[in-house]
Each structure stands twice: as structure tokens, then as C-alpha cells.
Amino acid sequence: MPDTILELHGLDAHYGDFQALYGIDLHVTEGEVLAIIGSNGAGKTTMMRSISGLLSNRRDQIRYRGGAIGSLRADEVALKGIALVPEGRQLFPSLSVEENLLIGGQVGRQGHWDLKTLYDLFPILEERRNVPSTSLSGGQQQMVAIGRALMSNPDLILFDEISLGLAPVIIKDIYAALPGIISQGMSAVIVEQDISKALSVSSRVYCLQEGRVSLEGASDTVSREEISRAYFGID
Amino acid sequence: MDWINALVQGILLGGLYALFAAGLSLIFGVMRLVNIAHGDLIVLAAFLGLTVTTATGMHPLLALIVVVPLMAALGYALQRGLLNQTLGDDILPPLLVTFGLSVILQNGLLEIYSADPQKLNAGGLETASVPVAGLSLGVLPLLTFAIAVLVIWGLQWTFYHTPLGRSFRAVSDNQDIAQLMGINRRHVFGLAMALALGVTAIAGILLGIRTSFDPSIGGGRLIFGFEAVIIGGLGNLWGTLAGGVILGVAQTIGAKIDPGWQILAGHIVFLLILAVRPNGLFPRISA
Amino acid sequence: MIVNGYTVTRATPAARVAAMLGAITLALLVAAPWWAGRADLRQLGELFLYLSLASLWNLMAGYAGLVSVGQQAYVGFGGYMLFALTMFAGFQPVVAIAAAGLLGALISVPVAALIFRLRGAYFAIGTWVIAEVFRLSFAQVSALGGGSGSSLPVGIVKSLAASRQGREWLSYWLALGAAVLVILVVHLFLRSRRGLALTAIRDNELAAGSLGIDIWRTKFAVYVLTAALTSIIGALIFLQKLRISPDAAFSVNDWTAFVIFIVVIGGIGTIEGPIIGTLIFFALRETLADLGTIYLMVLGAVAILVMLKAPRGVWGFIRDRYDLNLFPLGYRVSRTDNKEP
Numbered sequence: 001m002p003d004t005i006l007e008l009h010g011l012d013a014h015y016g017d018f019q020a021l022y023g024i025d026l027h028v029t030e031g032e033v034l035a036i037i038g039s040n041g042a043g044k045t046t047m048m049r050s051i052s053g054l055l056s057n058r059r060d061q062i063r064y065r066g067g068a069i070g071s072l073r074a075d076e077v078a079l080k081g082i083a084l085v086p087e088g089r090q091l092f093p094s095l096s097v098e099e100n101l102l103i104g105g106q107v108g109r110q111g112h113w114d115l116k117t118l119y120d121l122f123p124i125l126e127e128r129r130n131v132p133s134t135s136l137s138g139g140q141q142q143m144v145a146i147g148r149a150l151m152s153n154p155d156l157i158l159f160d161e162i163s164l165g166l167a168p169v170i171i172k173d174i175y176a177a178l179p180g181i182i183s184q185g186m187s188a189v190i191v192e193q194d195i196s197k198a199l200s201v202s203s204r205v206y207c208l209q210e211g212r213v214s215l216e217g218a219s220d221t222v223s224r225e226e227i228s229r230a231y232f233g234i235d
Numbered sequence: 236m237d238w239i240n241a242l243v244q245g246i247l248l249g250g251l252y253a254l255f256a257a258g259l260s261l262i263f264g265v266m267r268l269v270n271i272a273h274g275d276l277i278v279l280a281a282f283l284g285l286t287v288t289t290a291t292g293m294h295p296l297l298a299l300i301v302v303v304p305l306m307a308a309l310g311y312a313l314q315r316g317l318l319n320q321t322l323g324d325d326i327l328p329p330l331l332v333t334f335g336l337s338v339i340l341q342n343g344l345l346e347i348y349s350a351d352p353q354k355l356n357a358g359g360l361e362t363a364s365v366p367v368a369g370l371s372l373g374v375l376p377l378l379t380f381a382i383a384v385l386v387i388w389g390l391q392w393t394f395y396h397t398p399l400g401r402s403f404r405a406v407s408d409n410q411d412i413a414q415l416m417g418i419n420r421r422h423v424f425g426l427a428m429a430l431a432l433g434v435t436a437i438a439g440i441l442l443g444i445r446t447s448f449d450p451s452i453g454g455g456r457l458i459f460g461f462e463a464v465i466i467g468g469l470g471n472l473w474g475t476l477a478g479g480v481i482l483g484v485a486q487t488i489g490a491k492i493d494p495g496w497q498i499l500a501g502h503i504v505f506l507l508i509l510a511v512r513p514n515g516l517f518p519r520i521s522a
Numbered sequence: 523m524i525v526n527g528y529t530v531t532r533a534t535p536a537a538r539v540a541a542m543l544g545a546i547t548l549a550l551l552v553a554a555p556w557w558a559g560r561a562d563l564r565q566l567g568e569l570f571l572y573l574s575l576a577s578l579w580n581l582m583a584g585y586a587g588l589v590s591v592g593q594q595a596y597v598g599f600g601g602y603m604l605f606a607l608t609m610f611a612g613f614q615p616v617v618a619i620a621a622a623g624l625l626g627a628l629i630s631v632p633v634a635a636l637i638f639r640l641r642g643a644y645f646a647i648g649t650w651v652i653a654e655v656f657r658l659s660f661a662q663v664s665a666l667g668g669g670s671g672s673s674l675p676v677g678i679v680k681s682l683a684a685s686r687q688g689r690e691w692l693s694y695w696l697a698l699g700a701a702v703l704v705i706l707v708v709h710l711f712l713r714s715r716r717g718l719a720l721t722a723i724r725d726n727e728l729a730a731g732s733l734g735i736d737i738w739r740t741k742f743a744v745y746v747l748t749a750a751l752t753s754i755i756g757a758l759i760f761l762q763k764l765r766i767s768p769d770a771a772f773s774v775n776d777w778t779a780f781v782i783f784i785v786v787i788g789g790i791g792t793i794e795g796p797i798i799g800t801l802i803f804f805a806l807r808e809t810l811a812d813l814g815t816i817y818l819m820v821l822g823a824v825a826i827l828v829m830l831k832a833p834r835g836v837w838g839f840i841r842d843r844y845d846l847n848l849f850p851l852g853y854r855v856s857r858t859d860n861k862e863p
Binding site (some may be wrong): 335465 | 556580583586587589591615621636637639640642643644646648650651654655658659661662757774775782783786790816819823825826829830833
């Protein structure tokens, strides 16, 4: 049985007085693609922010390769090999396309991904390497955001709302590229609103509802009914 | 000819003001911090130069190799030890903490060096001049201006052509996402302040060679630097140089009209520009 | 007011006790000339003026978010107006003081229009530029002694009261009256619609803006109001000193640094803070003033420490601990026990 790379143990998260996550238990095994689904406000993004260190949690609530990382800062988490492709892409507007990629590489982890391999994956980015990142289309921006995360050669990559706000044809392209991205021995967590897309690329799926895990199962065996019950909370 | 002379002297003086301003502009650009103690740090650098030159007999310009790293180290320590704790959405903590720092620095200098005016002795450099097109230009003001251009070019290059500059811009754009790239913003802010105070050290030494200084003049230097930044437009280093030049020219022309009007003329030009172009002449980022 | 079993009150028991104690203290202070020595009277007068400056700065920085390091502009302006109006326009000094307030308000309007273009921290330095412009301008007025300043002519001093004691008493009462006036005005302003708008701005500028509160106008009103009152205080300060010069009138240390330290240490954004801060400031000054520059360094360090560790100052600390509120601004809701249908 493959090793566990990431574990959440009773993860709670708060924004001031508002509690967004209630005791989430979850694990990601080495090399797998895990999908997280759930409606708006279910706590998916909060979970991503917690894992990546943008939200601080209790040390033991998040373990990565056996070490407690719950209270680490985001830059420390990044150095350990976890990268986040944030919701809404969030490129650096003052940086050119290539600089956005380079800054991802500044983490200094060696591996398969560098400017060359990345431009092989997304040739359009090489063409547009010197333009400001703000002048790209939404799909190209998503490529930069993915590339920026890959440049740090992470062992675990988190995609938050990977297809939100993109045209269907672009989403198709991005999903077509995903296997090539993940095949390099990486584990991945994909947060996605589009359930069938999420199920098609993942081996297992978790559904969040109002800050709690409402369903956990293998992507190819969970039924439609189970999902809609977990998703909407309807019995 | 007198007027042309005043104009040229003003332009050269602008180089010094641009050096006062560059550090302010840099830290505002990276972390939106306005450092009220900036002027006092310039004066501190001048006094450090005084100590180094009197202790070793070094030429003040040579003393830069001691004072610049010293100020840079102080900047890093100050940022990480104190100023990082003030950063956030509320503008009060950074303002009031740097204000307190200003008072501490000023009175600390008063305690150590007394209120007597001091000067850095640069020997023949202070009076040397070269004739250019019928004008006699001081070597020191020319050198100061050249250094200012060089420093601003260097900062610009650092910002746009080095990994450090990339980090500066990334942190300035979005601190959270920059953290995701493995950038420790506290460290990056420390480096930005170190760089800013390194430039401040150069400004302080050149100030000390040019005129006499005492612990009380920090506020005035802060204001000149601030005016140059606002005239030039926030976030634009070359604009800051232009702002310094405009301020310098306003002052020398004002002094030409009436010696008592030198500083006042600079302030009035600043207020006029603020009235007409509130974002400065060459704005790049909004506050 | 009782609504559905809840009582809505403004006054708290502590506030009622404080009001009583306040009235007694005020009566004692009014009678101070009969029980305090000359030096104490002077000291108290100075304390009231600092208390006023601190309350005004607090209104701007603590409530309106206008952090000024240039309030010395209006202290000096008020002082110079007192001298100019009495010397050249023949005003009676007390009338001149009131007129100085009016002129301070007038001149603050164009000033505000200019420096309100600067945001946040840059606004602060902008206020300093204005103070410097005032200082350098008054230094150019040779009729007022230029850079070396001038003294209030004996005739004008005598017009205040014939005897020296009479003058000292009058200037003490004027200072006390000014402090009471300032605290009252600040308190009433904060209780007014505009004042509530201010608190809304402080708590969340975006939200307040979306509620349709005209932020700019409210801040503008605060700026002009404080300018007027600060000018009056400035006139009173230089009525006590009887001598004015540009450097003394527009001193950033005397009229802004001390005031900021008082407010920060006492508790910014509270009405009680400046009062506590002023008391602490004068107590510290009595014990540490001999240390000179070290005293200022200590003050600066304490202010930094307070700002970082207890941003609501000494008063904020006390209030959180004991839930006290001596100048209630808001209403409190509490459960009433009598069960009504």
C-alpha cells in the first residue's frame, strides 16, 4: 500500500468568530489525485489556505510526510514541497509572464520542471514570455498560474477551483494537460465545482458540506445519489 | 547668467534631494510603509560618517564603505525587530512607531554628539570646481548628482533585473501569494529596508560634506525627500529624481529672489504641484 | 427606554459616578487660585492646555483617522494671531483669542482642500509641510519680529487685568475653561450624527462609504473644528508665555510630539485616554525632566511599546479590565429582569 503524503486530523479553521471548518479528517496517498467537491461556502478554499499555510492552524492538525506542518507559514510550507494554484489565478501584475514563472522557481527545489520543460508543455507562454501577465487571456493566465506552481517542483500540488471563470474549451485543454503535469510523480488535490470533471481525473473524492466531510469514496464507484446527498445535504 | 547659474545649481542640488527620497520611495513601493524617522536616519548616517572619519582619518567618501553596510545592517535589524510588527491595514502603528523612533534617534544623537553643528571634512573636494560653458560648477554637487543618477539607475536595475527585485515587486503586488512562492515577506521587507538605509547612508555622507548638520535637522530632510517623492509621483524612481530636481531648482531660484525664501519657495512649489497634479507629475502606483 | 424586556441606556453607573466626581473636581479646580500656589497654578494651566491639544489630536487621529504631525501649525498660528490682533488691530486679548479660533478655521479650509489629496501616512507628512510653511512665512513678517519673534507689549498685558495676580488667575481660568470647552465639544461632536459617522469610518471605511456616509465631508469638518480649537489653545499658550518666535510657536516637539505621546500612552480613540495620558505625562515630567534628552527617549520608547503591545493605551487596558466607560457615546442594551407581557 502506498504511503500517505498528507493527513488532516480534525482540522478546524476560523475567520475571526466565524468557524469555516469543523474537524476535517482527510488523507492523500503518494502519487494519487484527490478531488474535493462541494458547493460555495462549503470550506474548500479555506482547506486549501490551511494546507498551504496561508491560514495558521494547530501544529498537529496537518501532517505532511509525517511532520506536523499546521502552524508553519506559507513560505515554509512551500519549501517543503507543497504548491498551490490559487483560486482566480492571482498572477503578479507587476511581473512579466516569464518573471511569474521564475518567481515560482525561486523556492529552489530541483526536479523535472524548469523554464524549458514548462515551455514545452505550454508553448504559447514562451511566445508571450515578455508581456505583462495582465495582458494574457484567462486560459493563458491559468497556464502561468499552473506553471508558476510547477516551477517549484512540488511533491504535492493543490489546484483551487481550477476551471472557475474559464471558457469550456479552455477547461478542456487544461484538463487534457493535467495527466502530463501530474505524471511526474506528484500527488495532487483538485478542488472543483464541476463534479464530473473532478471524478474523471481523480482516484478518490471527498465532498465538503458546511465545513464538514459529507462523503468520501473512490471516484469510479460513488453514485450520483450519494453525491447529490452529500453536496446539497438533501435526504 | 546669475539665473542660469541658480538653475544649474538647483538641478545639482536636486540630486541630493533625490537621494533623500529614494529610500522613502523604495520602502513605500515594497511595503507601503512611510517612515517618519527617515530624515533622522539620514542625519544618523552623517554622524556615523563623522565618527568614522575622526576615528580613522579616512576621507568621508571612503567612509562610505563602513557606513553603508552599517546602516544597511541597522535597516535589516530595525525592520525585522520592530517595523514588521507594525505592518497591517491600520496606518496608525507604523506612523506612530516611526514617529517615536524619530524622537529617540534625534535625542540619542543629541545625547552623544551634542547640539553643536558638525561637518565632514572632505578637503579640496569641497571647494573644487570646473568651468562649464561660462559657469563654475562645484565638483561636489556634480559628483552628488552623478551618484544620485547612479543610485537610482542601480535601484531600478535591482527592481527589474534581479531575483531580489522580483521578490520586491511580487510582495508589493500580493503578500499572500508571494508567501506561496516560498518568499518570506518579513525577510524581504528587511532586505528592502537594508537597501533603503544603504542609500540613506550615501545621502547622509554627501549631506555632511555639503553643509553643516546637527541632530535637529532630520525633520527637514524627511520633508524634502517626501516632497520629491510626491512631486515625481509615487512608485516611480526616475520621477523621484525629477521631483528632487524641481524642488532643488525651486529652492535656488527662491533664494536668488530673497535668501529668506529658499526653503519656503520649495514648499510652495510642492503645494502648487499638489494642487494641480495631486498624483505627482509621473505617477505609477496609487497610494 | 425598555423594549421587549431589554433596557437601552447611554449612562452607565460608572459614568454617573464619574460625572459627580468630575463636577466636584471641576469646582475644586475653579477654586484653585485660592488654594494652590503660584507655581502650581501655572503648572495646572499648562496641563489644561496640553490636555486640550491632546483631546483635539485624538479626535483627529483616533476617531477620524487623520494622523497629523503638523498641528503645531495651528498652535503657532493662534499664538501669532493673538499677538497680531492685539498689537495691530487693538483687540482686547480675550476677544483676540476667540478671533484667532475663527481665523484658524478660515485658514484651515484651503489647507484641508490641499492636503486631503494626500492619503494616509503621506497626509501626516503633508501636515508637517504646512506647519513649516506657516513657520517660514511668519519668520518673514518683520512687524512680528521676523525670525527672532516679539514680546507682547506691556500695555496689552495690562489690559487683561491690572494686577499681576489678576492676570495669572484669569489666564488660569481661561486655560481651564478651554479644556472644559474642548472636552465638551469633542464629546458632543462624537455623540452627534457626524460623530457616529466617524466611528463608522474608523471601524470600516468601505462599509461606511457604502452606507452613503460622506467620508470626505465628515473628515473635513473634523479638520476645521480641530484647527479652530487648536488655534484658540495656541493663543492661550502664548498668552501665558507673553513671548512668541517662529521656532517656539511652530515647534514639532512641543506641540505635536508630546501630544502624540500623551494620546498614545493614555489610549488613542478614547475620550478618557488623553486625560490619563496628560496626567501620566506631567507626573513623568516632574520626576524625569532633569534627564532632559533621556526623558524624551524614554517617552518615545514607552509610546512605541504601548503602540505595539497595548494599542488602546493605559485607558484601553483599564476599560477592558473593568468595563468602565466614563464618557458614554453609544447606547448599551441590557436584559431587564421584570417580566412584562
